[in-house]
Amino acid sequence: MTTTLISGGTVVGATGRGAADVLVDGERIVAVLEPGSELLGAELARSVDRVIDASGKYVIPGGIDAHTHMQLPFGGTEASDTFETGTRAAAHGGTTTIIDFAVQRYGERVEDGLAAWHEKAAGECAVDYGFHQIIGGVDEASLQAMRKLPDEGITSFKLFMAYPGVFYSDDAQVLRAMQVSRETGMLTMMHAENGPAIDVLAEQLVEQRKTDPYFHGIARAWEMEEEATHRAIMLAKLTGAPLYVVHVSAKQAVEQLAWARDHGQHVFGETCPQYLYLSLEEQLGASSEQWGAFEGAKWVCSTPLRSREERHQDAMWQALRTNDLQMVSTDHCPFCMKDQKELGLGDFRKIPNGIGSVEHRMDLMYQGVVTGELTLERWVELTSTTPARMFGLAGRKGAIQPGADADLVVYDPNGRTTIGMPVDAQGNPTGRTHHMNMDHSAWEGFEVDGHVDVVLSRGKVVVEGDEYLGRKGDGRYLKRGLSSYVS
Amino acid sequence: MTTTLISGGTVVGATGRGAADVLVDGERIVAVLEPGSELLGAELARSVDRVIDASGKYVIPGGIDAHTHMQLPFGGTEASDTFETGTRAAAHGGTTTIIDFAVQRYGERVEDGLAAWHEKAAGECAVDYGFHQIIGGVDEASLQAMRKLPDEGITSFKLFMAYPGVFYSDDAQVLRAMQVSRETGMLTMMHAENGPAIDVLAEQLVEQRKTDPYFHGIARAWEMEEEATHRAIMLAKLTGAPLYVVHVSAKQAVEQLAWARDHGQHVFGETCPQYLYLSLEEQLGASSEQWGAFEGAKWVCSTPLRSREERHQDAMWQALRTNDLQMVSTDHCPFCMKDQKELGLGDFRKIPNGIGSVEHRMDLMYQGVVTGELTLERWVELTSTTPARMFGLAGRKGAIQPGADADLVVYDPNGRTTIGMPVDAQGNPTGRTHHMNMDHSAWEGFEVDGHVDVVLSRGKVVVEGDEYLGRKGDGRYLKRGLSSYVS
Amino acid sequence: MTTTLISGGTVVGATGRGAADVLVDGERIVAVLEPGSELLGAELARSVDRVIDASGKYVIPGGIDAHTHMQLPFGGTEASDTFETGTRAAAHGGTTTIIDFAVQRYGERVEDGLAAWHEKAAGECAVDYGFHQIIGGVDEASLQAMRKLPDEGITSFKLFMAYPGVFYSDDAQVLRAMQVSRETGMLTMMHAENGPAIDVLAEQLVEQRKTDPYFHGIARAWEMEEEATHRAIMLAKLTGAPLYVVHVSAKQAVEQLAWARDHGQHVFGETCPQYLYLSLEEQLGASSEQWGAFEGAKWVCSTPLRSREERHQDAMWQALRTNDLQMVSTDHCPFCMKDQKELGLGDFRKIPNGIGSVEHRMDLMYQGVVTGELTLERWVELTSTTPARMFGLAGRKGAIQPGADADLVVYDPNGRTTIGMPVDAQGNPTGRTHHMNMDHSAWEGFEVDGHVDVVLSRGKVVVEGDEYLGRKGDGRYLKRGLSSYVS
Amino acid sequence: MTTTLISGGTVVGATGRGAADVLVDGERIVAVLEPGSELLGAELARSVDRVIDASGKYVIPGGIDAHTHMQLPFGGTEASDTFETGTRAAAHGGTTTIIDFAVQRYGERVEDGLAAWHEKAAGECAVDYGFHQIIGGVDEASLQAMRKLPDEGITSFKLFMAYPGVFYSDDAQVLRAMQVSRETGMLTMMHAENGPAIDVLAEQLVEQRKTDPYFHGIARAWEMEEEATHRAIMLAKLTGAPLYVVHVSAKQAVEQLAWARDHGQHVFGETCPQYLYLSLEEQLGASSEQWGAFEGAKWVCSTPLRSREERHQDAMWQALRTNDLQMVSTDHCPFCMKDQKELGLGDFRKIPNGIGSVEHRMDLMYQGVVTGELTLERWVELTSTTPARMFGLAGRKGAIQPGADADLVVYDPNGRTTIGMPVDAQGNPTGRTHHMNMDHSAWEGFEVDGHVDVVLSRGKVVVEGDEYLGRKGDGRYLKRGLSSYVS
Ligand SMILES: [Zn+2]
Ligand SMILES: [Zn+2]
Ligand SMILES: [Zn+2]
Ligand SMILES: [Zn+2]
Ligand SMILES: [Zn+2]
Ligand SMILES: [Zn+2]
Ligand SMILES: [Zn+2]
Ligand SMILES: [Zn+2]
Structure with a gap:
């Protein structure tokens, strides 16, 4: 050796x-x-x-990105990074572990979903990888299957309060899954947005011919993130389940998390680099010669980029300092403009949701050290130590x-x-850095x-x-x- | 070597x-x-x-007790542990660093106070020691002297919102001292109780012949700790000073700290083992054959032991978990019953304030690990790692x-x-452990x-x-x- | 004249x-x-x-009971008071106006529901009456119909976040209805309990053979009232709809209302006499010779009676004083034990939900004046003046x-x-008073x-x-x- | 008749x-x-x-202005309206009752202070008048005298947490006076600003040659109003005294009041027209040909005008709607620029504090009805009905x-x-209205x-x-x- x-x-x-x-x-x-x-x-x-x-x-310690979606099928296409290209980009950026999401869709067996993801990843990756399990259909069978996941090394599962008809769980389903979380010690990860309400707003915007990417951010109002976060917290309180809220972007959602934590609940939250640097006005509302107002499609992700004017970014940085948020992941979910983001020309609802950042997380967060937002130690904690401890890798990673x-x-x-x-x-x-399999960068020109x-x-x-x-x-x-x- | x-x-x-x-x-x-x-x-x-x-x-890592008072003159007597006996007891209990408080009294020079404490400690200690500086009289001279303390390795000073006529600073003085804190980066440590109001209540109780130690706890109502904590926080907000509140015991004070921290202020708090285990009803209200209701004098300290019924203890444990409190110190300030605590027979106001615990902090806090209140890692963090980082010993200790x-x-x-x-x-x-220079133990019989x-x-x-x-x-x-x- | x-x-x-x-x-x-x-x-x-x-x-001024359900079909039976008997009982108790709920069920036309209620009430009532409209099925047709209700003198409609499959509206439906509320100025009234989650808990309790009325109160946990209240508030914030939460019983729900009101939202809440006097332990948990543990069925209503130990009652009285709650209605919905409540023998889910109080509201609330909970003026305000102003009867009533x-x-x-x-x-x-059409009184023996x-x-x-x-x-x-x- | x-x-x-x-x-x-x-x-x-x-x-009902200072000696001069001129101006503006403040200074007898004010007012007034009693020196004698005030028709007294050396009470004094409040049912009125801290800030500003009226607003930072408000609330909680906070101007102070009220304390607050319409930037920072930057002296009052940018005004209007504030008074305390405000040329600390508005309150508040901030009923409630009920005039006035x-x-x-x-x-x-005895109007040009x-x-x-x-x-x-x- x-x-x-x-x-x-x-x-x-x-x-x-x-x-x-x-x-x-x-x-x-x-x-x-x-x-x-x-x-x-x-x-x-x-x-x-x-x-x-x-x-x-x-x-x-090598970075740990606890939230990636390599090759995720979404909206009729598939995230453009394979496990090979995505993890190679991760390595370039100093991230040596990813935790990706295996997917069980409604009507499928959890075991099959997991097996499919093992197949996608095995032998392909540049760095070590683990899986969370997305549960897209909570029922008796999947609840049974969930109980066996810890033996497979999967100790967290993700539910969606958004995307009705795709990944959505209603509150009855969330409750039942959280009971398993309580029982097994698995973390409940939550995409906390009120999907049914958001979908109404989105439909109404499209009816009003407000179809540009910018309106993706309007439809997914912060009120609906705050609401779902509160709801998840109360269901977690009722069941005793530990809760981890993914991709927190609204300052009001952070207030909910802080409240729950101060009252002793095991509630955690991550944010992502995009919510620290990018905004509704500047990116979702961007326009370019090539794409016009559709330029903003590059930054369509959910939860959406928030208004700079409303100062959500400041609140995210502060929450990282105060430990009201504990981690920074990327929610890496890359799509090319060509053939992929383009699907949403004329209807923002059809733009595949996602931004690619797995390569740049360590650098973007180090920038927070440079600007005085974070200490050096906190940088390591947010990007590596806490992810390892949060997701059962303590002693090995982080x-x-x-x-x-x-x-x-x-x-x-x-x-x-x-x-x-x-x-x-x-x-x-250009002398610029980008190893992800995308035809553009969401971070173009960031120095x-x-x-x-x-x-x-x-x-x-x-x-x-x-x-x-x-x-x-x-x-x-x-x-x-x-x-x-x-x- | x-x-x-x-x-x-x-x-x-x-x-x-x-x-x-x-x-x-x-x-x-x-x-x-x-x-x-x-x-x-x-x-x-x-x-x-x-x-x-x-x-x-x-x-x-060896324990760091950031709050001790060896040989402190108080109420006409002096804390019974010398630097020799106190630090030896500390060593027995796994504490290898203490930070004691040098005292400047009103009308004295800060330099002289510090020199006196150096003299008391030099050549006497069993383990390493540092000093905070108590500023008992904020004026132009002491403000000037404070600016030089960091060169002496003293990077924190303590003010008292209690004890009018002894250590008390009024808000004008607190404000001026905090401005120095902001300017130099020194931590402002605060004894946060509204002394003037408490002294009225105490006087009225004594007038009503309510003179037992129990009434010490009644006079020092939680409202007056909460209030002073809030006041210190707002003065810190106004000046930009970093604030560290000592011996937090009321759950409502913790709420104030949590609020300030969630809003991004550099505000910190410690609690002590006595506030986690002991109570107004059981200890301050205790009675014995030897001492009758004066038995409670053993536990007269300020802030006082709080009501178990009001569930302050639970709140302290929770705050240690949630990081709304960051550290556990002892406020070690031992007095014997004989000749010392006895001074307050017939008038609780004359009982020297203090409990001796420097020896037992590590064990008492480990008990929290055993009962599931804390993780093993958090035990180390609360008793050693954070104290080192909080008080400028990172890299060397903790x-x-x-x-x-x-x-x-x-x-x-x-x-x-x-x-x-x-x-x-x-x-x-008896097979019991006690190396502090006291004629009794506040923890007698704790297994x-x-x-x-x-x-x-x-x-x-x-x-x-x-x-x-x-x-x-x-x-x-x-x-x-x-x-x-x-x- | x-x-x-x-x-x-x-x-x-x-x-x-x-x-x-x-x-x-x-x-x-x-x-x-x-x-x-x-x-x-x-x-x-x-x-x-x-x-x-x-x-x-x-x-x-004569009392105004803004929440009654005469002849309401529910759970396979019908509330036992007709408009005739119920309003006569109201008159006996000093209530001279009721506002009852016309019902539109899923699949029915709003107009038909309203017409049916007019038919039930016309020519039958002892005192004046108005209607709110229950919307059990929000869709394009009912949204259209709602817009015409103000012309009919109906300026408030009620939605249910509970009772899936019966009256339940999902969040998409709530959102759409609230948009009409915003647009027309109609009040959105909300039954705020998370029905889907509650139904899971209830099902699990029954599976565990916990079938007594007491478990009705366990299944309908306060967390699920708090949650739904928060959700309704955020949907109201998003849409700009005025919101009125009915039958508030949990102190945590009151905190949500207070928060929304302090932040300037048009959010209101009522409580009912049962939540001020009766409790989970004493009434839902009651036992009698005749009925055994099924005695508690007399007090099965939703939201349920809350735990006295958790001090919800105290919080309700306080909220009535602080104006965090603005009104007291009865949610009068009487069922006899014989043939009606009995339907739930062996399964609390089948007990028709409701308590009869329309006759006693004025007296029960006056008792609050006697005990010092309320002033005389506040008694009149809560029972008559505010109901009139809240529901568009100012100048005529109250x-x-x-x-x-x-x-x-x-x-x-x-x-x-x-x-x-x-x-x-x-x-x-017996010399006791009871004119409602019931075979028992929920208030038996109250003096x-x-x-x-x-x-x-x-x-x-x-x-x-x-x-x-x-x-x-x-x-x-x-x-x-x-x-x-x-x- | x-x-x-x-x-x-x-x-x-x-x-x-x-x-x-x-x-x-x-x-x-x-x-x-x-x-x-x-x-x-x-x-x-x-x-x-x-x-x-x-x-x-x-x-x-005729307006009730519960906070005026006719002929108040302050800062070496005296408020320019006599009881004659001031009440006549009040009558012009639709105010038919004033409650003025009799003054007891430190070292004087309460009875003498009151007698002096009776002498000033008797036979002079155009409308009915009552008195609150300012207690400028809490000691045994004044506490005794306070107990007799209700017999004189004086059921409220005012303390100052500001103005050390003039009206200031320390917390021990506040506590003792509040105990009398609790005992007698008299309202404790509080000028809630941390005077000792403010005076340090003011002194430092003057040392830095920041002497313009604008810096009056900087020295009296909102943090010091929020802090004192919280302190007053906690002292009221401890003693059980009912508390009425005068001239609330900071939104954070309102949050404190709202919090206390939601928790059931008898805590009330008034604001004044100046805090609803005028601001630090526009008025205190004003400049004119005649006066230069000293123009702002016209609006020097305490608490000071707050920053428009920080949106305190919006918060005041909202609090009037939500009933977190219950009343609008004027704190009418007029000084002429000539010979009076001029005293502070070169040192803002010497500008007599006060604005004259007794004449315009009803009109200025009616403007809130016109702009949709208030309902017509709320206008009457804030300016007449609540003042009558708050200060013991119900049945006679309001x-x-x-x-x-x-x-x-x-x-x-x-x-x-x-x-x-x-x-x-x-x-x-000019066709403009102004009947107060001043050489300028703080409201010049308001239509x-x-x-x-x-x-x-x-x-x-x-x-x-x-x-x-x-x-x-x-x-x-x-x-x-x-x-x-x-x-
Ligand atoms: Zn997601
Ligand atoms: Zn994701
Ligand atoms: Zn202390
Ligand atoms: Zn100490
Ligand atoms: Zn209901
Ligand atoms: Zn109902
Ligand atoms: Zn004042
Ligand atoms: Zn005044």
Whole structure:
């Protein structure tokens, strides 16, 4: 087995930082050492197979993106990143674990849905991956099947209060599923938007010929996110289920989460980079020469981008600081404009919902450190340590400690990253970064401080500089345990 | 320098745990290692000076008690623990750092107060110690002196909204001091009780011949803690000062803290073991053969023990879980019944305020892990990691990481500790634990799971089993930096 | 036309009281006069047809019960009071106006439902009556029909978030109906309980053989009332609809209402006497020789009686004082034990939901004045003035002023009323009062201060002492205007 | 005695309106009658001494301004309106009762202060007047004296949490005074601003040469109003005292009041026209040719005008609707620019605090009806009915009912009022209205709908059109009873 010493860097964890070397033996971290310790370190550099110089850089646990949708069938098309392309992009961006969503649709067997996702992912991934299970049809059979998921390493399932006729669960179904959550300790993940009400609003907007992407954001009003969040909280209170609300974007929804947490409920929430940086006015309302007002389709996702004027973004950053939100995931769900987003020309309801960000999460969040929104430690906590603890990977992922998988990133705070398509319309190189399988970037032109220099996945260097050194199938399926936060 | 390997234990930190050996070289931790690592560990046991077997036990960072009052002059007497006896008791209980309060009284120079405390402590302590500065008289001179404290390693000062005529600052003074806090980054620590109002209530109770210790708790109504907490928060909001509220005991005060934190203020709070376990009805209202209703004097402290019926204790535990409170300190301020607490016979106002707990904090809080109130990680966070980060000791204390001081505790979860006077009234040994310089214990008869087995202070074993192996002066003064939570 | 002078009493209104005579000419009040005024009053007593001596008594506007269900088909049976018997009982109790609910069921035309209710009531009533419209099936046709209701004098409609398969509207339907509410100014009345979730809980309880009436209260958990109340509020916020929540019983639901009102929404709430006096433990959990644990069936209503221990009752009284609740109605919906409540023997879900109280509301609420919960003025406001203003009867009902209908009650504060069946099981007279068409009383044995002495309905004395002097058909249909509170 | 019939108008009360004639016999209302009632009214017009035609107009109870300061000594000068000039201006504006503040200064006897105010007012007033008592020095003697005030018809006293060295009470004093409030049922009125903290801020601003009137508003930060409001609430909670907070201007203070009220405390609040219309930016920050930046001195009052940008005004209007605030008073405290406001040239702290509005309150608030902020009924409630009930004048003032004092206003909704100095700088008439004894108007140029046509004070017409028909001494001292809201 290969041995590696990452030396000279500043190791950063969720609660502190310090100068330390990290020794990797095979796939795991075996020691964290004082640099130049007479006792151990002096000879170490010579005895290991490889030394990575991290001087002047941060050494952090690999990122964990707990919310991705590779190859998700949606709205008559399929998310454009395969497990291969998506996880490779993730690796480029310093994310060494993803947790994707296996899907059970109404009328299907949960076991079959899960098997299908295993098939999609097996042997394809660049980094380790786990699954949450989407339950699109709560009934006796699926409730039974859910009880067996923990044995499969799946300790969280997702319900939708939106998308009637697709993934939607009504409150009776939510209640029954939450009872299983309470009983098994599995986390209930919730897409919290009042779908039936939103669909009425959307239909009425279309009837009024308000069909541009911008109206996607109008139809999905914050009131309907706040409402569904409150409802999920009360159903969780009634059943005793632990609840994790995905892609929180409205400040009023955060208030609901804060209220529940302050009253002792096991309620958690994530937000995504898009809700921290992008807005209804600027992106959903964007217009371009190529696409006109349909330009905004690039940023159609649900929950939608919120109004900058209403200051939701500020509230999200604050909630990340106050721990009213505990994590940042991407909800990576990429669609190309061509043939995919285009399906919604003339009717925003038909635009496939999703934004691709799995590659850029670590950089975008590090920007929050640069601007003073977050501390360095909180950056690591939000992107890696808490995701690992939240989703049953503690001890293996999310922290630099002996015995943990050697998923490590050497991050250069003095580096610089410009996001965008590497080649412009004229075919000229732009010097921008984008490895996801999309024909555009939702983050085109974003320039941020910081750069992912080296990425190790279970001890193997998979990215160095901007070069991908790994290969398809490096990533393994992760059987997850129960959440550390639910006990 | 001595080298020590603590092997076979489970290392516990604020965000996780794992099997790991800890290597100590001289005063510092130099490595955290996978047990039995072929690369390093195999030979290590033979090469170090000493191996401590921690199999089946937890290895945790030494406790940090950020609120003690050794030798504090109060009410015409002086707290009964010297720096020598108090820190030795701390060591017995797994606490390897204390932060005590130097006192400036009205009319004195801050510099002189600080110098006096240095003199009391220097060469006396069993474990490392730092100082906060009590400012009992805010005026131009003291404000000037406060600005120089960070150079002395003192990065926090305490004000009192209670005790008019003794330590009390009025709102004008609080405001001015908080402006210095904002300017320098020093933490404002606050004793948040409305002293002027409380003193009226106390006077009226005594006039009504309600003089027993129980009425100490009646006079110091929760409304007056809530009120002062709110006031401190608003003054902090106005000035931009970071605020740390000491000895929080009322659930309504916690609501105020939660509100401020959710709104983005840098506001923090500690509670103490007495507010988690003891109550107005049971302790302040206690009666004994020896003392009659004056028995309650043993538990006269401020803020007071609260009503169990009103469920403040439950709220404190919950707040420790939800992080609405961030730390547990003791407010250790011991007085003997004889000659000290006795001063208040016939008038509860004259009972010296304080309870001694510095020795038992780690065990009492571990009991919260046993009963399911806290996770193991949260125990470490509340008692060590957060105190270090809060008070400018990050990197040195509070975490087991290379480069940090080797303040370590081997904690036996299967052990058992019974607190109380080691010898009974008849002179027979009781098998109970109590090393503080008091003639009684506020915790007499408390039996808890868990036991402090070995304690290292900067690499030196100072406690083993129940034996003290260190000596006076082992502990050094800690120059503290600014809080990690204020930036 | 008959002229009447009510002389010597204390006229009580919502904002004050005073000694005054009330002069009635035909159906209307024509003057309120200083007693013995030289200018007018001196000769008046001799010139009118009738003088009613109200010395030592209160003269109040007749009660308005804005929530009754005469002859309501429910659960395979029909509420036992006809418009005839129910309104006669109302008159006995000092209530001179009821607003009943016409019903449109799913699949029926709104117009037909309304016509059916007109038919039931016309020519039958002892006192004036109006209708709200229940919309059991929101669709294009019913939405169209709703827009015409104000022309019919119906300016409020009721939706149900409970009772799936019977009256239930899903959120899409609620949203559409609320849009009509916004557009027309009609009040949206809401039965706010999460029916789909409750039905799951009820089913599970029955599966566990928990079939007694008590479990009706367990299944309909307060969390599900709080949740639905919040949801209704947010849908109202989104649409701009004015919202009136019926039969509020959970203190947490009141918190939601208070929050919405403090934030400027037009949100209102009523509670009922049963939620002020009766409880889960004492009534729903009651047991008797005759009925065993099925005794509790007498008090099965929805929302259910709440736990006394959780102190919902106290919260309701407080909310009536603070105006977080604005009205007291009865939700009068009587069923006999025999043949009706009995349907639920062995399965609480089959017990017809409802309690009969239309007769006793004024007395039960006056008891709140006696016990100091309410002021005399607030009693009148809650039972008459606000109902009139809320439901578009201002100027005609709810206040003693010239031009208003002469619906008047002479109320004896020194009288006494004992509620219960007038004849006991052995056929002996009990001296108790009960005129509703039921074989039991939900208020059996309640003794309260105060007594309804004389009742005038549009100038005609319909009750004197305990004698009914009116006749079937005295009561006329009231075309109501828009709410005074929505503008 | 003179008899008067006000005929053909719409009588408006707090809970409704209706066409009615009002019959006045001597000083009192003796009847409210249906216009043209055959029974009574037909001959009435001929038999009374005088008929006032109110066709097309509102007939409302005379306004009650519960917060005025005639001839108040303040900052080395004295409020410029005498009881004569001030009450005459009040009459012009439809206000027929004022409640002024007698002053006890520190070191003086309460009895002497009260006697002095009686002397100032007796025989001078145009309308009826009562007194609150300012307690500027709480001590044993004044506490004793307070207990006797209700016998003098004074049932409310005011404390100041601001103005240290002048009127300031510390929390110990507030507590003791509130205990008397609880004991006697007197209302505690509170000037809720943290004076000691504000004075530090003001001093620092002046040191920084920020001496313009604008900085008065900066020094008196909303945080210090919110804080003091919360403190007053908690002291009231502790003592059980009913609390009335004067001149509320910060939206955060309203939140505190709302919170206390929703939790059942007897807590009330008033705001003033200036906080509804004027702002920090526009008025305090105003500049003029004559005065430069000192122009803002015209609007220096405490609490200060708040930032329009922060939307305090909107919050005040909303609170008036939601009843989180219950009344509108003026805090009339006029000072001329010449010789008075001028004292603060170069130091805003020396500007006498106060604005004159006693004349314009009814019109300014009616403007809220015109713009849709308030209903007509709420206008009457806020300006007359609630003040009467709040301050122990129910039955006599605040409502049009038999037996009440005939304080009546015929208000023309189609009229128009332009406020301002009647003669311009060149001596030309402006057609504007201003009868207060000031050399400027805080409301210069305000044009509002509505006009006070006729004003009756205890049956006597004192204003007709713009003519004053009464005379000095018409107004009598009102012995007030306890508040209707405290029982
Ligand atoms: Zn989703
Ligand atoms: Zn998603
Ligand atoms: Zn303290
Ligand atoms: Zn202390
Ligand atoms: Zn209902
Ligand atoms: Zn009903
Ligand atoms: Zn004031
Ligand atoms: Zn004033």
